[in-house]
Amino acid sequence: MTDLRPLDQLLAGARAPLGPHIQLDLGHDTGPLAELAELLTRVNGFTAFNAGVQVFRAGAAGLGAELGHWNGPSTWKDTYTGLADGLFCFGQDLFGCQFAIADNREVVVFDPETAERTPIGAGLDDWAVWLLEDPAVRGAHQFATAWQDERGALEHDQRLIPLQMFTMGGTYDFDNLVAKDAVTCMRVRGPLAQKIHDLPDGAQVHLMADRAPAATPGSKQLAYAELDVFADYNSFMVQDETARFEPDRAWTKALITDLVAARDGVIGVGTARRTTVPVILDVRSDAPDDNFDGWDHVTEAGLHVESGSVIVSMLDYTDAVPRTAVPAGDYKARVYAKGFATVSTDGLHGDDLYHLVLWPGNIRQPQVLKRYPDPLPGG
Template sequence: MVRFDPEAAERTILGDSLDDGALWLLADPDVRGARAFATSWQDRHGALAHDQRLIPWRLFALGGIYEDDNLTVKEAAQCMRIRGSLAQTLHALPDGAYFHMTPTPPPDDPDLLSHHELEVFADYSTMLVQDDQARLGDPGPAWFEALATNWINAAPGIVGVGAARPFDVPVIVDVRRTPPADNTLELQQAQHVTEASLAVPSGRLLISMQDFDDELPRIPLTPGTYVVRVYSHGLDTFSEDGLDGEDRYHVVLWPTDEEHPAQVIKRYPEPLPGG
């Protein structure tokens, strides 16, 4: 007999039989079975259908409480889909860790695992897409020269990405099961596209510039090697002094068994801004 927490994907073994589970529940039915609350809720709102469940607006693992204003009724399978995203995020994180919550992937793209919208400080007009445990150290001038020329370079556990401005820039990160198609509209519209492989043994992805503050959101991934492709947009929107513009960056990752060298897939026809 096992108790399953759908918000954290944690299992607690209660015993070897249904009797063991019943004894555990009956030892404290108000806490372990929410008997008193469920009964009072049903008295106020009526019984649930057999395929319905109560689910909190603010999930209990994130501080939600048992109150009417925090609960809504949804179909049971939908409740599990909502909680599944949270369980995947929390499963490998220690208590008290910061994380970046993701919305449910849109139904028209079943290969999209997670979607993240960030503001990233591009110090010296560069960002690092990296494993949470990787450190760049001092790679030398050649590493940064290649990064400035191509807006892409790689070191163990790290992919360096160029940006147009040394400020906070909008970065969208999508994690996919499969590569994007070669003829996507975004590949046609993006002005500069780069690619490199990245090992993420920790299962946590960090995007910053040599900043490892605990409050920076980590993106959970299945540990392994990924292709990192960066689509850069809005490179022709800058003011004369190069400080104001509508540049944005779309980082797409998908798992791979092969090493992909740092390379330019599509080059901006003008000198890259920010150099």
């Protein structure tokens, strides 16, 4: 049986420090903030459980997130519009769950997708006990080891984020996770937390628009799917399941200029945000009408579906990506986009929506039917 206090036991297996020695004063003589100042004066930041847990360093030099900057309102907390108020975050786990001190009274875990706060204890030793009781899960030790064994070491400024959010049914499969800048991971999830924070358990989350493009009389819906799509590099692709395509310079230029590009079996859709966006795939027997009121940008292209199955993703063909069954054949495709003016200047959060309507018809070259007149807020 060890005589070490829990925090010392945690440090015994840590990799430290992440920054040079600093004499830290957080303005409190008692409480968990005083304990944090003492800890970082002793060891200026560290990782534990094979980077499953990270405690931020303080000061200008060092690795990973800096304590003061991380807690600045414009770093990521502004995307939570008050839901993170009163929290001083001092670390995070592999998936961006924040370890935080609430009002210098208690240590909590802050869930980045729901903004829920789970109390752990009155101080940092309670936090250390909580981690050490189940390091495989609470410290993400087992997952961090497996991920890095297969995908390589994480940078100190990276965390993992799901392509389909956990609260939206996403899994912990490797195919549903990507390593991204830790700040980006938080800013991406802030708007989601705003929408679901006050919902009761089991409530449905509606991220889609209320109004769909109007159908012509007699049109039948052949397939329909509401999807959350990771639009890496401000784009995603709609394609026949068997189609494979590597973007080239012309493709990228078309997406930047017109927000639409096409190749055999593939349509590219440009987006205002470079994160997870809501996409509606709507397959009909006839064309929608030509009323574009309420939509910011409307494009058209054509899609050949050979396999009878369509996927919407960004160069991701894994089993984790949903498939939508559609009749095989040639389709005209129209992409309606809205909400561009709501997108933040960093291109990470907003209320943009992409509604893709397919209907049987001859393949046509990509064209813009209605162009958004202003530069996209995300740049």
